[in-house]
Amino acid sequence: MGExxxxxxxxxxxxxxxxxxxxNVLGPGGKAAAWNVPAEALTNLGSSWAAAQAALDAAQNxxxxxxxxxxxxxxxxx
Numbered sequence: 001m002g003e004x005x006x007x008x009x010x011x012x013x014x015x016x017x018x019x020x021x022x023x024n025v026l027g028p029g030g031k032a033a034a035w036n037v038p039a040e041a042l043t044n045l046g047s048s049w050a051a052a053q054a055a056l057d058a059a060q061n062x063x064x065x066x067x068x069x070x071x072x073x074x075x076x077x078x
Contacts (some may be wrong), residue, residue, distance in 0.1 A: 012056050019049050 009015050023045060026032040032042055 012052075016049065016053055016056060019045075019052075023049060 009018055023042075024030065026035070026037055026042060026045075031037075032039075
């Protein structure tokens with residue numbers, strides 16, 4: 001069987017979705033206990049995911065705002 005090395009989504013949105021899916025697998029009623037994942041690790045994972053999602057949201061908002069301002073400036077100059 002050949003190795004499949006391209007398993008991680010390329011974009012940040014996809015990577016965060018994948019990590020959220022893993023949190024759901026591990027979370028309450030999930031596999032964490034069976035896989036001996038410490039509760040502190042789950043808490044840290046959730047905190048890290050929330051911080052990464054917030055940073056991505058902020059970056060996307062800044063990018064969107066900058067694009068709108070450029071479009072507005074272009075239409076005002078015309």
